[in-house]
Amino acid sequence: MSAPITHYPGQLIMSDAQDMPEVSLDHIELNERPLIVCDVDEVVLEFLTPFRGFIQSQGYELLARSFKLHGNVVHAGTSEVLREDIVDDLLEAFFIAQGDWQFPATGVSEALTALSDHADIVFLTAMAPRHETLRRALLDRFGLHYPLVATEGAKGPVVQRLHRLRKQPVVFVDDILRNLRSVREHVPDCLIIHIMANAHFRVFLPPLDAGMTSAADWPEAARMIQAHFRV
């Protein structure tokens, strides 16, 4: 088994995914108010820290030495780098077991609860649809009942379809520069916020583009979003 790795796309491991079938948004109903679209892994749920714990339980280690997974997963004993297809299999196994490992990023529940008084919130996760049911259940367990869209395709076109020609402000939050750029390209008036839970890997993030903003944590992101809505 070798699953396509679009799930945690450290830059060198993201498939292009441009010709994916269009994802269904039939279950999303938006009100006439601002919209916040949030990535899930490393933004709403911790990913890298639990993934590191998961692979440690199997005798491997994740080294924070560049902004990607492939090449940074090693055998704990020998430090030998794992083949990419084995890392792919570990990711697939992790997402099947995600309910035992992943947990909300610090402050996210409080921030989204406060923001949801004034805005609609949609989770946009870069995940194969086969894992969506497990992810939905995990988010619900933490009280994060906001609607979820799972796609392996580019995120910009999905945010564009959600926002359409609405006049209300729109915000997009993600940890991967490529996703931020995709949304910037398709929804130029969107406030683009980078947030990433894991500080060990965040230091390897390439510089953001002009006009994109970075939040250190959810309380800061919430202040940025509220300030944007007041404009």
Ligand SMILES: [Mg+2]
């Ligand atoms: Mg992410």
